[in-house]
Amino acid sequence: MKKVLLVLLIAFAVVWMGCELKTPETPTLNVTKGQLVLSKMVAVGNSLTAGYQSAGLRRDFQEHSYPYQIAKQMGMAGEFEMPWIEAPGIGSTELTDPNYVAGPLEMTPEGPKVLDSTLATQVPLLLSNALLPRPYDNLAVPGADLNDALNTLSSEGNGNAFFDIVLRNPNLGNTSMIQQAIMLNPTLVLLWLGNNDVLGAALEGGNLDAITSQNDFQTRLNNILAQLRSNTSSFIIMGNIPYVTDIPFVNTLDGIFVDFGPLGKLPVMFDSNFQPIDFDTSAAGVLYLPLQTAEQNVAHITLPYLSIYSKTGIGIPDSADIADFLQVLGQDQATAAYLAQQLELAIRANGLNPTGIPMPGSLTLTVEETQSIKDAVDGFNGIIAQLAQTYQVAVFDANAMLSTLNENGIDGFNGKYALLDPVNTAFSLDGVHPNNAGYAIVANQFIGIINQALGVNIPAINTDQYRGQYAIATKDKKAFVRASHRALEGVKSIFIRTQVK
Amino acid sequence: MRNKLLVFFVMLAMISFASAAGFGLYEFGARSSAMGGAVVANPYDASTLFYNPSGLAFVSGMQFYANIDLIFPKALYVGPEPYPWAGEVYNAESQVFTPIGLFFTYPINERVFTGISVTNPFGLGLKWSDDFPGRFVARNTDLKSFYISPVVAYKVNDNFSLGFGLDLVIAQVLLERNVLLFDNRYEVGTSKLTGTSKLGIGFTASLTYKTDRFGFGAMYRHNVKNQFQNGKAEFTIFDDLSVPNVAVLARSILKDQNVNTAITFPGSFTVGVYYRLMERLGVEVDYNYVMWSVFDKLEIEFPDDPRLNQTVNENYQNSYTIRFGAHYDLSENFSLLGGFILDKTPQPIESVSPLLPDNDRTNFSAGFSYRSGKMQFDAGYMFVNIGERSTIENGVGQNDVGFDGVYNSNASLFFVSFGYTIK
Numbered sequence: 001m002k003k004v005l006l007v008l009l010i011a012f013a014v015v016w017m018g019c020e021l022k023t024p025e026t027p028t029l030n031v032t033k034g035q036l037v038l039s040k041m042v043a044v045g046n047s048l049t050a051g052y053q054s055a056g057l058r059r060d061f062q063e064h065s066y067p068y069q070i071a072k073q074m075g076m077a078g079e080f081e082m083p084w085i086e087a088p089g090i091g092s093t094e095l096t097d098p099n100y101v102a103g104p105l106e107m108t109p110e111g112p113k114v115l116d117s118t119l120a121t122q123v124p125l126l127l128s129n130a131l132l133p134r135p136y137d138n139l140a141v142p143g144a145d146l147n148d149a150l151n152t153l154s155s156e157g158n159g160n161a162f163f164d165i166v167l168r169n170p171n172l173g174n175t176s177m178i179q180q181a182i183m184l185n186p187t188l189v190l191l192w193l194g195n196n197d198v199l200g201a202a203l204e205g206g207n208l209d210a211i212t213s214q215n216d217f218q219t220r221l222n223n224i225l226a227q228l229r230s231n232t233s234s235f236i237i238m239g240n241i242p243y244v245t246d247i248p249f250v251n252t253l254d255g256i257f258v259d260f261g262p263l264g265k266l267p268v269m270f271d272s273n274f275q276p277i278d279f280d281t282s283a284a285g286v287l288y289l290p291l292q293t294a295e296q297n298v299a300h301i302t303l304p305y306l307s308i309y310s311k312t313g314i315g316i317p318d319s320a321d322i323a324d325f326l327q328v329l330g331q332d333q334a335t336a337a338y339l340a341q342q343l344e345l346a347i348r349a350n351g352l353n354p355t356g357i358p359m360p361g362s363l364t365l366t367v368e369e370t371q372s373i374k375d376a377v378d379g380f381n382g383i384i385a386q387l388a389q390t391y392q393v394a395v396f397d398a399n400a401m402l403s404t405l406n407e408n409g410i411d412g413f414n415g416k417y418a419l420l421d422p423v424n425t426a427f428s429l430d431g432v433h434p435n436n437a438g439y440a441i442v443a444n445q446f447i448g449i450i451n452q453a454l455g456v457n458i459p460a461i462n463t464d465q466y467r468g469q470y471a472i473a474t475k476d477k478k479a480f481v482r483a484s485h486r487a488l489e490g491v492k493s494i495f496i497r498t499q500v501k
Numbered sequence: 502m503r504n505k506l507l508v509f510f511v512m513l514a515m516i517s518f519a520s521a522a523g524f525g526l527y528e529f530g531a532r533s534s535a536m537g538g539a540v541v542a543n544p545y546d547a548s549t550l551f552y553n554p555s556g557l558a559f560v561s562g563m564q565f566y567a568n569i570d571l572i573f574p575k576a577l578y579v580g581p582e583p584y585p586w587a588g589e590v591y592n593a594e595s596q597v598f599t600p601i602g603l604f605f606t607y608p609i610n611e612r613v614f615t616g617i618s619v620t621n622p623f624g625l626g627l628k629w630s631d632d633f634p635g636r637f638v639a640r641n642t643d644l645k646s647f648y649i650s651p652v653v654a655y656k657v658n659d660n661f662s663l664g665f666g667l668d669l670v671i672a673q674v675l676l677e678r679n680v681l682l683f684d685n686r687y688e689v690g691t692s693k694l695t696g697t698s699k700l701g702i703g704f705t706a707s708l709t710y711k712t713d714r715f716g717f718g719a720m721y722r723h724n725v726k727n728q729f730q731n732g733k734a735e736f737t738i739f740d741d742l743s744v745p746n747v748a749v750l751a752r753s754i755l756k757d758q759n760v761n762t763a764i765t766f767p768g769s770f771t772v773g774v775y776y777r778l779m780e781r782l783g784v785e786v787d788y789n790y791v792m793w794s795v796f797d798k799l800e801i802e803f804p805d806d807p808r809l810n811q812t813v814n815e816n817y818q819n820s821y822t823i824r825f826g827a828h829y830d831l832s833e834n835f836s837l838l839g840g841f842i843l844d845k846t847p848q849p850i851e852s853v854s855p856l857l858p859d860n861d862r863t864n865f866s867a868g869f870s871y872r873s874g875k876m877q878f879d880a881g882y883m884f885v886n887i888g889e890r891s892t893i894e895n896g897v898g899q900n901d902v903g904f905d906g907v908y909n910s911n912a913s914l915f916f917v918s919f920g921y922t923i924k
Binding site: 020021022023024025026027028029030031032033040133134172173174175179182183184214230231233336438 | 575579582588682686689744747893911912
């Protein structure tokens with residue numbers, strides 16, 4: 001018996017050795033590594049990534065956001081989940097009745113207007129995708145800055161309801177934007193943050209306190225990239241910061257600045273075509289009357305001034321201001337006083353109100369403020385470039401794109417305000433955010449980067465289809481400027497932070 | 502050997518491995534197994550209770566027969582290009598499985614014979630490493646079946662008998678896999694589903710026609726549905742998640758709770774023909790037709806939280822096995838045995854997965870049988886060559902849940918039996 005068992009044992013050992021499994025040849029799937037990277041795209045950003053247009057967010061705008069447009073071009077729009085806000089949408093314009101939430105601005109024959117609103121208590125009903133049992137693929141929160149992406153979980157403390165709409169804490173575990181991105185284990189991340197670390201400064205007329213320090217920017221962006229890199233194996237594309245002074249909100253009224261030689265460039269009174277008014281009725285000379293500004297060395301006047309100008313007359317010189325100016329030009333006191341009175345009458349005849357009250361600094365950006373903002377943006381972009389190298393992240397040069405848009409145009413679109421060019425503008429009615437065409441241009445930029453880096457072939461968007469979004473011809477410009485004041489003020493509100501950074 | 506009952510319960514605690522295609526097992530008797538299981542037409546020992554119960558009528562006396570298999574399966578998986586784990590080889594853990602067969606025959610009179618057997622005709626076990634990329638489909642699978650089959654056989658005449666039996670079936674299942682949340686994107690922990698089925702009932706009907714040199718056998722076994730009610734689902738959430746707060750969320754979604762499922766073991770129909778070619782040499786060929794199409798899907802139900810419900814498509818197809826067996830009698834007491842099996846897999850390419858990566862098989866067996874007086878001692882070996890099976894066809898992944906790659910597997914079986922004629 002023992003012998004038999006021994007034989008069996010040896011046989012067993014022999015057979016055991018001989019039955020090693022051969023390693024099969026590695027099979028191949030008909031899909032490239034680059035295509036695999038496209039399988040789970042997640043976007044993190046602010047209003048620019050959410051698809052904010054015309055001081056509001058609404059489903060049709062969200063469908064034109066650049067991440068959604070990219071998903072469409074990839075044939076994956078059905079899987080790209082967003083925090084849909086159904087019509088009438090949610091806007092930032094403050095209405096006279098605080099129980100109502102405005103929708104976005106719409107172009108009307110009278111200019112940009114809020115046409116629709118929702119009872120505040122009914123707003124949750126607009127959120128048609130609120131029950132999605134996982135984080136959204138588009139985690140952009142209008143108003144978010146770098147600190148928010150890392151730390152802000154809800155509207156508590158900042159009053160920005162979009163944090164609740166997008167992050168849906170505590171139901172999603174009290175997690176931040178970056179954490180929710182990680183929870184989706186993305187293969188492709190579109191990251192465009194940092195605009196709100198400097199934008200507030202521009203919107204508030206040069207409030208340099210609203211700019212995040214370079215150190216904080218560096219620390220926070222480093223933290224964001226470190227988290228994404230160590231917790232996901234994704235291809236990351238990061239957008240840098242355009243010059244926030246090169247948007248219509250800031251530069252629409254640049255055309256009303258006149259060079260007065262030794263007096264420098266001053267903004268002057270303008271007509272409904274945004275042209276300086278020549279108060280010299282004779283053919284011989286020209287007479288422009290400078291607007292009254294609290295700040296010196298003004299480089300830009302922001303868009304909300306349009307309606308203040310026509311509605312209230314703040315910034316329009318009165319006869320005393322005009323008399324002083326004429327004396328500076330060389331007139332004697334008596335003539336200056338007489339002419340000033342005549343001119344004041346003429347101003348009133350133009351339907352404007354010469355208050356003599358200087359426009360506050362919150363509406364003007366001085367040369368120094370503009371330069372500081374530009375320097376801050378340059379600093380941020382330097383940090384972005386450097387961290388992109390460190391973390392092997394591709395960069396979407398949004399800064400260059402906006403410059404090109406303003407200088408040469410892109411696809412026949414330009415950076416003018418909709419009232420100046422309703423057909424070819426790439427900006428929406430708030431003068432800050434792109435419109436359908438603008439976002440499509442941004443999407444094409446990302447698509448170009450993705451195609452090149454991953455060796456895939458996502459088709460570009462034909463931006464021509466978006467031309468003339470504001471097709472309604474503007475008939476009475478005077479009326480426009482009155483109407484859009486509130487809305488444009490509202491755009492600022494979501495970017496102005498009341499909390500200390 | 503004295504403590505038969507102890508052995509019985511210890512063996513019952515062991516796990517089975519699928520040696521016949523799908524998750525069927527067919528090795529319950531070393532002599533029968535060494536002949537490739539081609540024994541339906543020539544009953545020889547008490548293991549006929551499994552292969553062809555009507556053969557009881559041709560097995561003399563009150564016999565006790567016990568069999569144990571030692572199954573050593575091997576399996577590996579290789580990831581496809583361009584997955585991140587392309588070309589990486591993952592080996593399933595080495596395990597040994599010990600299905601048993603216990604047989605007891607009791608003749609009533611010259612015409613009526615009874616018997617009872619305990620076997621494990623269905624089972625599988627496959628365990629992968631903790632980092633195996635398919636761990637979300639299955640990381641550790643274990644299926645056991647216990648068929649307690651009382652049988653009665655009636656000898657119609659010297660050459661012909663009929664048999665009828667009941668199958669009292671209990672099954673046990675274990676499925677461990679890792680859990681993903683958020684649309685199957687984020688790994689949060691593991692789940693363990695275990696259950697013991699309610700008693701399932703099946704039956705068999707069989708016949709044997711036997712002359713001195715010729716034998717014919719046929720056997721039908723009905724399918725058995727095993728209902729698992731109030732099985733347990735246990736979840737373990739990892740401590741070290743990259744987003745720590747998700748652990749709290751996960752624990753609130755994935756609570757330990759009851760789980761229900763059902764697994765139907767297929768019925769089969771077997772026919773075989775035996776012929777004694779020479780004085781010392783007998784050969785047989787059997788054809789099993791196994792009605793695997795009853796195993797179409799695995800519905801996993803969580804009665805306390807239907808959001809977690811899942812359906813795993815299996816879509817097994819009816820399949821067949823062709824068995825060739827031979828015995829060469831060196832003497833009155835000692836025979837050499839050999840067998841060859843062609844086993845078609847019931848598993849469609851879409852279901853090839855870490856649960857069980859099956860394939861058409863070619864198996865070889867050999868062994869010996871020693872009989873002297875009241876004792877019988879049989880031993881043998883079978884090599885089950887499952888081989889390579891890829892889920893990818895023409896560059897397109899076919900797996901139902903999107904986990905593609907190529908598997909290679911085989912198994913070595915050792916079987917040992919001991920029989921004792923009591924009267």
